[in-house]
Amino acid sequence: MKGFIRMALGVASLAMSVAVGAQITLYGQEGLRGRAFTFDNAVPSLQGSKLNDRASSLSVQRGSWQVCSEPYYRGTCATVGPGEYRSLRAAGLDNRVSSVREVGWQSEGGSSNRGLVLYDQANFAGRSVRVDSIAESLERFNDRARSMIIYDGEWELCQHDRFRGNCMVFREGQHANLGPLSGDVSSLRPLSASAVPVPPPEPGPGQVGGWGRGTRAVLYEGQGFRGRSVVVNDNKVDNLQNAGFNDRASSLRIERGYWVFCSDANFQGECRTFGPGDYPQLPAGLNDRVSSGRRIHDDYPYDREPNWSRAR
Numbered sequence: 001m002k003g004f005i006r007m008a009l010g011v012a013s014l015a016m017s018v019a020v021g022a023q024i025t026l027y028g029q030e031g032l033r034g035r036a037f038t039f040d041n042a043v044p045s046l047q048g049s050k051l052n053d054r055a056s057s058l059s060v061q062r063g064s065w066q067v068c069s070e071p072y073y074r075g076t077c078a079t080v081g082p083g084e085y086r087s088l089r090a091a092g093l094d095n096r097v098s099s100v101r102e103v104g105w106q107s108e109g110g111s112s113n114r115g116l117v118l119y120d121q122a123n124f125a126g127r128s129v130r131v132d133s134i135a136e137s138l139e140r141f142n143d144r145a146r147s148m149i150i151y152d153g154e155w156e157l158c159q160h161d162r163f164r165g166n167c168m169v170f171r172e173g174q175h176a177n178l179g180p181l182s183g184d185v186s187s188l189r190p191l192s193a194s195a196v197p198v199p200p201p202e203p204g205p206g207q208v209g210g211w212g213r214g215t216r217a218v219l220y221e222g223q224g225f226r227g228r229s230v231v232v233n234d235n236k237v238d239n240l241q242n243a244g245f246n247d248r249a250s251s252l253r254i255e256r257g258y259w260v261f262c263s264d265a266n267f268q269g270e271c272r273t274f275g276p277g278d279y280p281q282l283p284a285g286l287n288d289r290v291s292s293g294r295r296i297h298d299d300y301p302y303d304r305e306p307n308w309s310r311a312r
Contacts, residue, residue: 022063022102026055030087030094033057042101042277045071055097059084064130069096073256073276081117081130101277116155118145118185122177134189137161145185148175154191161186215256215298217274219249219290224280226251232259236294239265249290252279261286261293268292 028034028051037051046052058067060082067088069075075098078091088094115132118141119125129141138145138161145157150172159165159181168181169191178185219240221227230245240246252261254276263269263286270285273296281287 022065023061024063024065024067024100024102025059025061026051026097026100027057027059028054030056030089032059032084032086039100044073044099044101046098046100047071052098053095056088056094057084057086058088058097063102064132066101067091067093067097068099069093071098073099073101081128083128115152115190116148116150116188119147120144122146122182124149124174124176131188136163136187138186138188142186143184145178146182147177149173150175155188156191157181157185157188159184159186163187163189215295217255217257217259217261217293217295218253219245219261219293220251220253221245221248223250225253225278232293232295236267236292238267238292240291240293241265246291247289250282250287252282253277254279256298257295258297259293259295261290263289263291265291267294 023038023040025032025036025038027036034056035050035054037049058080060080062082064079064081066073066077066079068077069092076092076096078093085091088097115130117128117130118138120127120141124147126146127144129138129145131138142161148157148170150170152172154169154171156163156167156169157178158167165186166180166184168179170178216231216233218225218229218231220229227250228245228248230240230243230249237243240248246265249261252274254274256276258273258275260267260271260273262271269291270289272283272286282290
């Protein structure tokens with residue numbers, strides 16, 4: 001699982017346009033063979049389809065995706081970026097995929113191609129790892145990166161962990177080699193405001209940065225996940241006034257879990273429940289009115305599509 005999540009074996013060419021959305025293709029056999037199904041939107045349940053529990057390989061054309069063994073993004077999950085994954089065995093997902101969804105930071109144009117991809121060979125060849133936010137240590141990809149594609153903003157790459165040693169700044173675009181840092185990168189971080197506005201929690205097993213694995217919610221000041229933000233990763237926040245974010249939120253991202261947010265402090269006023277996913281615009285009753293929120297459950301607690309309604 002660890003190696004699968006971090007590295008795409010045999011990476012395909014990556015789309016650089018920000019005018020197109022994310023896309024994933026599931027294949028019925030290993031090696032990207034057999035019956036293929038392509039998706040550009042989240043599929044909460046493949047049950048009843050001809051591909052439920054039958055995918056053995058996949059390719060990601062654009063964006064970052066979470067692939068799970070149970071419907072509604074539960075069970076064993078892996079987060080994968082652009083590339084070819086010719087076998088799902090290492091992830092424990094061979095013939096077990098039942099739901100998929102796009103995850104990641106979306107730009108105004110609708111693309112989730114944010115962050116960067118590192119390659120262990122020059123000219124974008126070899127194994128790769130996608131990094132979506134601050135990485136104080138590249139762990140298993142330490143001292144391996146030799147080329148890179150940056151999708152958004154400026155990034156600082158450093159020779160040692162925690163941004164020590166020789167450091168260089170790279171701008172958005174393709175970097176066929178990393179010059180003096182080739183094979184000598186241990187940490188990196190975004191420098192510009194446009195590059196991944198909120199760092200994720202500390203990477204868990206099998207992760208370098210990544211999105212969609214933490215039980216947390218992120219509130220954004222602007223619609224479409226723009227502007228200032230605040231991360232809610234405790235069980236609850238009684239009053240956002242204490243965080244200087246009262247009545248400011250206009251969009252919301254739920255990485256994992258089942259949450260309720262309310263217009264007044266202490267979970268009073270108008271309340272709405274939210275499951276995992278992106279909410280680029282909050283409903284009228286909560287837009288610029290969120291004052292409190294809490295996690296109801298660590299995991300998505302349904303075996304069917306829920307009907308999100310006002311909390312009672």
